[in-house]
Amino acid sequence: MEVKKIVLPESELPRQWYNIQADMPTPLEPVLHPGTGEPVGPDDLAPFFPMPLIEQEVSQERFIDIPEEILEKYLIWRPTPLYRAYGLEKHLDTPAKIYFKNEGVSPAGSHKPNTAIAQAYYNKISGTKKITTETGAGQWGSALAFCCSLFGIECKVFMVKISYDQKPYRRIMMETWGATCVPSPSTETESGRKILEKNPDSPGSLGIAISEAAEAAALDEDTKYSLGSVLNHVLLHQTVNGLECQKQMAIAGDYPDMIIGCVGGGSNFAGLCLPFVRDKINGKDIDILGVEPASCPTMTRGPFAYDFGDTVQKLPLAPMYTLGHSFVPAPIHAGGLRYHGMSPIVSQLVLDNLIRAESVQQLETFQAGITFARTEGFISAPETDHAIAMVIREAIKAKEEGKEKVILFNWSGHGLVDMAAYESYLSGQLSDHALPEEEIRRALEDIAPLPKPKQYRPGTIS
């Protein structure tokens, strides 16, 4: 029998994270203060993050030790299995070899706990009693709730109100892990109350929820704030996955010609690909491809610019691909990919031609998810379906070209709490959205008056 999945023994769990800042051909531009436009320093971040995370954010060390306490918790679900998708290959009749890393085996069902565990731990040892965060569809909030419960830290999640109402399962998961989940806008913060005064029926937005979570953290010394993607330290923690995968691919006796992942803020994609990007910098020939929704085509249509991380312009200005902080994507089901910006690390690597991006429409992603479920068994998160859609395109291309090609992708999470999205698709109620040309034009105008407009650089995707 052929080997279906490669599972590393626990003794092979990576003991260090990989920090690509040590190897990037172009160093990252500094992040700027939203008020002054000056580079942000540790003191600006201290009200929000514990010092070990602030240090990781700017560290230039190539490898950073993973503390024993984090390794212990990782073992709850790591190392995760690397699968060979024989069923999908056979169905597509492709000469391509398709591998996927199954990050859906974590208790929260996605890659998110890779960083949530680390953030909970560093907060714990820094004396934090409570962590606040925001969540859209609930993947991140539930992952942080799970990890806070393991370290005995209080967790408060501001969940976008419309999702809070429409997606109760993720909220109940958070509560099962002992977190408090409140619909945002809430009456608990100044930001929330202001919104509610103007519009008591506000459905909320990720931007509002970020403001509320950050405000709640800033008010109380023992409370810190946490972000589930975009930031350098988040991507750092996610590399545990790519490092595992390099060992597993070696056991499989293959090396990827192509790596694919879906991208929202960039963390699941980066977690898998960054150790391979290092190989590429060192001369390996790999095509590394981030897949974004056509409704939120940050890297394929946005410029590389300084822009606010949040809609309400309270977060620092980051150098990144962006559609503008006021860009409102269509309400696609892949809520985790509806972010106007992109992690600065992924953005810089795109600019430097080490990573490229493509976009896909919603219907193609769900069709891909159905094909995957019926050939490989697992039901994927709508976000993950974006990666699968691109894998299927590439596998068909390989067949047409008669090329035996090794494709590796990140199966970032399962879709068992997203079944309503599959129902919309299966019942024919779902449609694609027109490319958001006008909305992009409008929103990009909002990033013109920058504190440091000289830093603006147009995108140079080849």
Next chain:
Amino acid sequence: MEVKKIVLPESELPRQWYNIQADMPTPLEPVLHPGTGEPVGPDDLAPFFPMPLIEQEVSQERFIDIPEEILEKYLIWRPTPLYRAYGLEKHLDTPAKIYFKNEGVSPAGSHKPNTAIAQAYYNKISGTKKITTETGAGQWGSALAFCCSLFGIECKVFMVKISYDQKPYRRIMMETWGATCVPSPSTETESGRKILEKNPDSPGSLGIAISEAAEAAALDEDTKYSLGSVLNHVLLHQTVNGLECQKQMAIAGDYPDMIIGCVGGGSNFAGLCLPFVRDKINGKDIDILGVEPASCPTMTRGPFAYDFGDTVQKLPLAPMYTLGHSFVPAPIHAGGLRYHGMSPIVSQLVLDNLIRAESVQQLETFQAGITFARTEGFISAPETDHAIAMVIREAIKAKEEGKEKVILFNWSGHGLVDMAAYESYLSGQLSDHALPEEEIRRALEDIAPLPKPKQYRPGTIS
């Protein structure tokens, strides 16, 4: 670092199932025809099951080879990991060592595919084009849908109407895997139409759904029927889990003093414990404990008797512990444990004092599930919470007695599609149910007029 989970390499996947019929001190009594009261023969079963499964139902071979095609599909999620519950042990401050087998890693999220894969395969090679089945809360229906999709067999699931309406996620899972799911009672069968004529708003029941699924299979030569628990061949397929677990316990360097599983029809419990029951027959000292809901206390309160497998008295009479085929359990959230009878194999082993049973109330099970989620990370199915509740009791007892004891239990599935049940508990809306004394008395009267009343034997639980 201590080893958290033991994962067998794929090469260690068991190549045979274990058939306890070869070793039972008291052979099974025959199953009787519901009309004639005579022992059922292969011809009676042929309209419903393919011949290889009928043969397995009565086989006396100790080990039965698992066909290569089934092994291949098992590799999608097997071998499953054996976990050491350090987090729970620490929380309980117990000297007990607690191990659990994680069967929640399958695409359907439970142990059910262990037999669904086998049944789909044997149907496929026997020329079956379509399989019908019934499902209550949807665990079994979704597992069969998943497995039929892998073998390209049509699958039709009659889902109890009230669950169909209240639990859409499981239904959508079935549809995602390509199955058809209809609310039962339906207009598609004689049985369904009869019920609907009398009561157009009937909420349905497992009994009605069984009748519909069996009728739909009997009508069409290419269509067969499938059951997800109770039957001998189902338990046989589930032993792949216990056989794996024996290898894993050996690697851990421990042997269980106690094995715990929740019991509805008996298949997840039997799957883990039967290979250990063999050890017990051969002299090992193990306490093997099935945990049932106090609302449906089949083994702790029912007699061992011949009774119909279904409410509508169409299925054969089986020798088993039963509360009477007309017993209606309270609407607890652990839908998979609401069965009036018990698998004949498990029943006979209880009668022979190789297995024992206890019952727990609903609130205790959810409290156990919450404790487990906050210490071990994973959110359990409400059924599985019954096993966890008993494990916690035993771990506390071990502490009181100062005994280092090895407890092994089957973590039969995750609860991510059952979050509404957790919400009821967390919001304080859930309560325990009075012990169903009167309902048991009433229902037991219904099993008096048996075709072969001489076979009746009162329960002898010690």
